[in-house]
Amino acid sequence: MRKILLSMLALLGCGSIASGAGFVVEEIAPGNFVHYGRHEDRSALNLGDNANIGFIVGERCVAVIDSGGSLAVGRALREAIAGVTPQPVCYVITTHVHPDHFFGAAAFLADRPQYVGHAELPRALAARGKFYKGTLERDLGEAGAGSEIIVPELLVKDRLRLDLGGRFIEVRAWPLAHTDNDLTVFDETTSTLWLADLLFLQHTPVVDGSILGFLRVLDDLAALPARTIVPGHGRSDAAWPQVLDAQKRYLGLIVRETRQALGNGVPIQDAVESVGAQEAPNWVNFDTYHKRNVTGAYTELEWED
Numbered sequence: 001m002r003k004i005l006l007s008m009l010a011l012l013g014c015g016s017i018a019s020g021a022g023f024v025v026e027e028i029a030p031g032n033f034v035h036y037g038r039h040e041d042r043s044a045l046n047l048g049d050n051a052n053i054g055f056i057v058g059e060r061c062v063a064v065i066d067s068g069g070s071l072a073v074g075r076a077l078r079e080a081i082a083g084v085t086p087q088p089v090c091y092v093i094t095t096h097v098h099p100d101h102f103f104g105a106a107a108f109l110a111d112r113p114q115y116v117g118h119a120e121l122p123r124a125l126a127a128r129g130k131f132y133k134g135t136l137e138r139d140l141g142e143a144g145a146g147s148e149i150i151v152p153e154l155l156v157k158d159r160l161r162l163d164l165g166g167r168f169i170e171v172r173a174w175p176l177a178h179t180d181n182d183l184t185v186f187d188e189t190t191s192t193l194w195l196a197d198l199l200f201l202q203h204t205p206v207v208d209g210s211i212l213g214f215l216r217v218l219d220d221l222a223a224l225p226a227r228t229i230v231p232g233h234g235r236s237d238a239a240w241p242q243v244l245d246a247q248k249r250y251l252g253l254i255v256r257e258t259r260q261a262l263g264n265g266v267p268i269q270d271a272v273e274s275v276g277a278q279e280a281p282n283w284v285n286f287d288t289y290h291k292r293n294v295t296g297a298y299t300e301l302e303w304e305d
């Protein structure tokens with residue numbers, strides 16, 4: 001396993017990141033390199049380096065799987081690729097609409113790659129892009145300069161098989177789950193499954209699509225023949241598919257307790273205080289995301305038969 005450390009200070013050419021911080025990628029399976037993001041609020045110090053991102057190296061070219069939360073992170077990832085292979089980047093895959101996954105996309109423009117996304121991603125970017133740009137500027141200030149939204153043109157409705165030279169990867173589009181534009185990437189050579197935000201570990205799961213859809217997709221994912229996995233946030237050496245269990249338990253508990261609350265006529269403002277509260281010790285960033293998940297579940301389940 002290779003570990004590569006780059007100084008983000010050098011890449012930025014300024015002192016806007018805490019000293020000692022570095023950009024590390026790990027080869028988790030042959031030709032599959034992951035950079036693990038941090039479980040912190042986005043800031044000028046961490047540059048929006050909050051999601052797991054990475055790349056897969058073929059004999060002809062490289063596929064990037066998410067470009068990170070700012071141009072600076074995308075550039076650090078591009079540097080890391082250059083440290084592994086002289087091959088160009090031919091695909092930049094954006095796994096979904098959340099800004100910690102795509103704001104580094106412009107770092108790869110010089111490679112003239114094809115930008116790949118879910119068929120629903122352009123619509124989602126159009127709806128939210130302006131808001132996401134504003135909040136990036138608010139949180140990162142000058143450190144976020146140059147971070148651009150690049151709307152993908154190679155769109156995936158179901159499955160798309162991409163040839164990296166001696167290595168095929170399959171990009172798969174999923175129905176409404178974490179968002180309405182989730183992709184996974186499967187490296188056929190090593191059976192490595194990149195789940196993006198269809199799997200959260202340690203970090204509180206986020207539901208920005210449908211909690212019932214999320215649970216259904218998790219069942220479908222569990223049937224895939226993965227040997228190594230990459231979650232969108234966090235990490236684990238647990239076996240596949242048992243590594244999905246903690247998130248399934250969390251989402252399932254919210255569904256059960258929200259249905260009970262609805263059945264008992266508990267108003268939403270009380271439900272968000274009680275539903276799933278016992279899960280707090282199991283997750284980081286719980287206060288930031290959990291109540292929003294319950295609010296979403298309450299709205300979604302309110303009109304069930």
Ligand SMILES: [Zn+2]
Binds near residue numbers: 096178
């Ligand atoms: Zn996400």
